[in-house]
Amino acid sequence: MKILITNAYLDIYAGTQVVVRDLALELLRQGHEPVIYSPFVDAVADEIRSSGIMVVDSLSRLTGSFDIIHGHHLQALEALLYFPSVPGIYVCHGVFESVFYFPRILRYVAVDEPCRKRLVSGAGIPAEQIEVIPNAVDLARFQPRAPLPSRPKRALVFSNNANNTSHVPAVRRACMRAGLELDVVGFRASKSVRNPESILSRYDIVFAKARCALEALAVGNAVVLCDSMGLGPMVSTRNLDELQPRNFGHTTLINPLRSELIQAEIERYDPAEAALVSARVRDQSGLVEATQRWLNLYSETIEEFRLYQQDLVAEYRAVADCLSQWNYEKRVLWERQQLENLRSVPLIGGTLHYFARRILRRWTHGWGLP
Numbered sequence: 001m002k003i004l005i006t007n008a009y010l011d012i013y014a015g016t017q018v019v020v021r022d023l024a025l026e027l028l029r030q031g032h033e034p035v036i037y038s039p040f041v042d043a044v045a046d047e048i049r050s051s052g053i054m055v056v057d058s059l060s061r062l063t064g065s066f067d068i069i070h071g072h073h074l075q076a077l078e079a080l081l082y083f084p085s086v087p088g089i090y091v092c093h094g095v096f097e098s099v100f101y102f103p104r105i106l107r108y109v110a111v112d113e114p115c116r117k118r119l120v121s122g123a124g125i126p127a128e129q130i131e132v133i134p135n136a137v138d139l140a141r142f143q144p145r146a147p148l149p150s151r152p153k154r155a156l157v158f159s160n161n162a163n164n165t166s167h168v169p170a171v172r173r174a175c176m177r178a179g180l181e182l183d184v185v186g187f188r189a190s191k192s193v194r195n196p197e198s199i200l201s202r203y204d205i206v207f208a209k210a211r212c213a214l215e216a217l218a219v220g221n222a223v224v225l226c227d228s229m230g231l232g233p234m235v236s237t238r239n240l241d242e243l244q245p246r247n248f249g250h251t252t253l254i255n256p257l258r259s260e261l262i263q264a265e266i267e268r269y270d271p272a273e274a275a276l277v278s279a280r281v282r283d284q285s286g287l288v289e290a291t292q293r294w295l296n297l298y299s300e301t302i303e304e305f306r307l308y309q310q311d312l313v314a315e316y317r318a319v320a321d322c323l324s325q326w327n328y329e330k331r332v333l334w335e336r337q338q339l340e341n342l343r344s345v346p347l348i349g350g351t352l353h354y355f356a357r358r359i360l361r362r363w364t365h366g367w368g369l370p
Helices: 015-029 043-050 075-082 113-123 168-178 210-219 240-246 259-266 271-284 287-306 312-326 328-342 351-363
Strands: 002-006 033-037 054-056 068-072 088-092 105-110 130-132 154-158 181-185 205-208 222-227 230-234
Touching (some): 002 075, 015 210, 015 287, 043 054, 068 287, 088 287, 210 271, 222 271
Parallel strands (some): 002 033, 154 181
């Protein structure tokens, strides 16, 4: 198949950027032809291109057509309009993400149960059009580590939100009391790691959420769900079935960031439990198997589209609804101008630009901007 994947950003190693990279590489390995469109490209796009996959920052650079559009963010709508005879699927990765209805999107996908509810409540998508396909890990990259020691010695905060103004100070105090050496990696800490699989095996306990937590679990670390918005539990066989359908995400972070609560989770460290959890995660969350699910969904969508009676009036009205709700063009131009202005400001480790961009993205989220 020839698959067009869209994403808002392919800049830093975070969130959907890594999801798109891993999926595209696995589609290529399985003999398909992925092509990626993102208006903001940088390091992640360069890595993908180095594998022989086309990445463009403008749809006008694409020729020919596609079998299906695999869409993230509003760039999915851009691609569907640019290729009016191609069916699409749309993937929701977060409960704060703006979602929309478009007739030629024949399947909507949520990465977890909160995202499924978001599609229903936020865009009125019928339940029968929604599939749940959880995030996956490239098990060839994230190899199992050696068995954990009986007592933990080293810990890692693994998060792009981590710095001294977020959850790091509370985690550091807890680790000091527990006698743990602590490291921090992530964009806001000016310690981005392109290949986290190369470092995770050095640590016994990892503080992370969502995809970062999933990757650490696949390696075999003991994982405490923790990020800037709160604290969750140490992942164990007792709570895995509850946490995994929620993508180990922010809805699991129900406790305040207090060092004594973090220390209590550290004290739940159990190497045997961590090994059992890792085995289950590796059995259930491999990228190869997940990609096969995507391919099956693509095939079903393409087959359904063969019988689909395209309604251009309905498509035009859906676009009008989007523009009315989000004032899309004006907001995109405004955000891009602000980002251009920021590029003229001297930066320290990219931190200022990162903060400003995140603020802009949150500020304009109600209008569906990425």
